[in-house]
Amino acid sequence: MTSAEVAAWTAAIATLLAVIVALFKEDLAALWRRPRLTARIRLSPPDCHRTDVTVTNPQTGAVINTRPCYYLRIWIENVGKVRGEQVQVFVRRLLRKHADALFKEEPQFLPMNLKWSHTGDVFAKGISPKMGQFCDVGHIVHPSKTAVAGHSLPGVQLGKVTMCLDLEVAPNTKTHLLPPGIYRLELLVGAANCNPSSKTAELTITGEWFDDQTKMFSEGLGLREV
Secondary structure (H helix, E strand, C coil), rough: CCCEEEEEEEHHHHHHHHHHHHHHHHHHHHHHHHEEEEEEECCCCCCEEEEEEEECCCCCCCEEEEEEEEEEEEEEECCCCEEEEEEEEEEEEEEEECCCCCCCCCCCCCCCCCCCCCCCCCEEEEEECEEEEEEEEEEEEEEHHHHHHHHCCCCCHHHHHEEEECCCCCCCCCCCCCCCEEEEEEEEEEECCCEEEEEEEEEEEEECCCCCCHHHHHHHEEEEEC
């Protein structure tokens, strides 16, 4: 091949690359500049903590009762380069550990979104780069308040706690209520402008209640990433 032919081929390739860049530059930029959502799972404040939930009469505002409560949350952060729009955390599957030490899917569980902390929204309008927001996984109330909170389950011994998953709706089947056991939640964290990422959280519910938060998080509840 002569130098003239090499030059012609080089010019043709350069022209082709220029056309490709011109046609797809926005798509290429979108691949580089996009949100990237991560989930932090840890059993310690401020992610998870003890609090008191006050229930009031919606008509009068009078306090009906106060319920000691533990909330378990995960921290969703955008470590990408652009704002994540309409962010959601979806529980794809719920699995429970059986006597053979294997985790098996709970077929009656209805997959759906978790709710965002403090707002109760299903979708976070947006999470900007280097910013984050808490998402509620679930909560338990003091055993003396289980019935009034609507957390009672057949077969759960009196004085033991149940976990209420903070899903977008509470099914009439009560599959959002978990009796004592060890569970795994398969989560998908996504947004309108990025593909979802997966995360698995392991949740241990012993059924015990401790007023001391440190003891509760060592002997009553467990939450970790697997």
